[in-house]
Amino acid sequence: MNIVTIGAGFVGSTHSAVLASFGHRVLAYDLNKERIADLASRVPERIDACIYEPGLSNLIKTHENLQFTADLTELYALSDTIDVIFLCLPTPAHELTLPDEQQHLFIAAKTIAVIIKKRNNGEQTKRIVIVNKSTVPIGTAEKLKIKFTEWGVRNFGIGSNPEFLVEGKAVQGSKNPDRIVLGVENEQDGIAMREVYSPFGDNKMILVCPSDAEAIKLLANFELFSTVVRTYQVMGRLCEFVPGLSFENVMRGVTSDARIPKWGHFTSLYSGGSCFEKDAKNLLHTVSQYSGFTPTTEFIKLVIAGNDQQLEHFYNRAKNEAHFSFTGKTVALLGTAFKQDTNDVRLSPALVLAEWLCRDGIKTIHVYDPQAAENFRKSFTGKPQEKHITVCSSVVEALNGTDAAIIATDWPEFKLIAPLFTMKPPYLLLDGRRSLAQHYEELHGKGLSILAVGSPYMGTAFRSL
C-alpha cells in the first residue's frame, strides 16, 4: 500500500518503520527539518541521538521503501496514489483549551487537505483513508471529518487507530502488539485498514467506530496511570510508614492473586513521559464537557494530583525525614530519561528535581544518563539552572565528590552500582526507583543514609551531624 505518515516523532517514526517492514511504501513527513535529516541519513548513531528506540535505527537503515521528507511537494507528487494517511501529531494537554485552528493536529490536517483535494487533477477519484494515531479527546475523528469536508476534500474516510506503543519497547511492541484498535466508519475503510495490518491476521484486530477507538485509548491509559499512582500512594506509602514492611514482599503477595495484574505494582518517584498525565487530563476534559463536576471528574483529578504529590513527597522527605539540606551541596542525579530505554525527557522527574535543587541553593548537580543526558542538558540551555549542571559520562564520574545521590530513572545498570557507594558518611542516597532495594541493609551498614520510595528512612538526622 502507499502510506503517508504526518509527524515523525516517537510514534510517527516507529509506526512508519514498522509499516515499511511489512512491505508498504511509506513516506514520513515532518516539518522539523533537523529531525527529518537525522532520520533520512539512515546512520544509526544519528537516528539514535534523535530518537532512541531499540531496533528503530536498524529498521530505518534496512528499508529503502521508507522515505522521509520535510518537503510538501513530495506529498503533492504522491497524492494521486495514497491509500492511507496516518496523523501522528503532538496533542499536548495545553491544547485542550485552544481553538482547533491552533492545535498541531488540525494545523497538519489543514495542510494535507490542501494537497489531497487536488489529487487526480482535482477529481479526487482515489479514496483515501485518513487515520488519526494521536491520543485525542473523544469526538475528534468526527470533528476531523467535518473539517476535511469543509476544506473541500471528497471521497475520504476518517479512522481512529490509537497508538499503544511503550517507549523503549516501541519497535518490539509494534511488531507484536497486544491488539490493534481500528475505529472506522464503514466496511470499505475497515478492509483498507485490515490490509495495512495484514501481517497480524484478524484476531489481533478490534474493529469499532472512531469514537470507541478514541475512548479505548484514553481509558486504557487511565487504567495504567491510576494503577501506578494508587500503588505509590497506598502500597508504597504504607511501606514507608509502617516499620518492618518489605515493599517487594507485600507487592509479590498482593499480585500473586490471578485477578490482580503485576503491571503497575511498583513504586517510583513519579510517572513521567508525554502520555499518562496528559491523557488523564484529556479524559478529564472529555468527562467534564459531558457531565460537569462529578465524582468521576474528582476521581480523575485525584489521580493526576497523586502523581504530582508523589514527586514532592519524595523530594521533601530529604528535608522532613533526613533533615538534609541541599544548600551548597553537590548531588549526583542518576537518570534523566523519564524511564529506561529511551532518550525522552518529556515530563521526566529529573527535570523537576533539578529545578527544585537549584531553587534550594544546590552548588552542583552531576548528571548521568546512558541515553538522555544530552536532551536533559538542552532543556536547561540558556536557563539560570544551566550553570549548576555538569553532565558526566559515567556513574563513577557522577558520584565523585558528591554529598548525596538521587536515582531517578529505572535504568537496569543502576541496579549494579551498590559497590560504588564507598563514600565516607554522612552521605544520603535517595532511591526513587528502589533500584538498590537488595542492598539497602548492606549500604546502611556501611554508614549510608537511605531514603527510598516504599521504605522508611534508614539513617540518622543530618542536622545533628
Ligand SMILES: NC(=O)c1ccc[n+]([C@@H]2O[C@H](COP(=O)([O-])OP(=O)(O)OC[C@H]3O[C@@H](n4cnc5c(N)ncnc54)[C@H](O)[C@@H]3O)[C@@H](O)[C@H]2O)c1
Ligand atoms: N510517545 C509515546 O510513547 C506515545 C504512545 C502512544 C501514543 N502517543 C500519542 O501519539 C501522538 C504523538 O506523540 P509523539 O510522542 O510521537 O510526539 P512527538 O512530539 O515525538 O512527535 C510529533 C511530531 O510531529 C511533528 N509535527 C508537529 N506539527 C506538525 C505539522 N503541522 N506537520 C508535520 N509534522 C508536525 C513534530 O515536529 C514532531 O516531530 C501524541 O498524541 C501522543 O499522545 C505517544
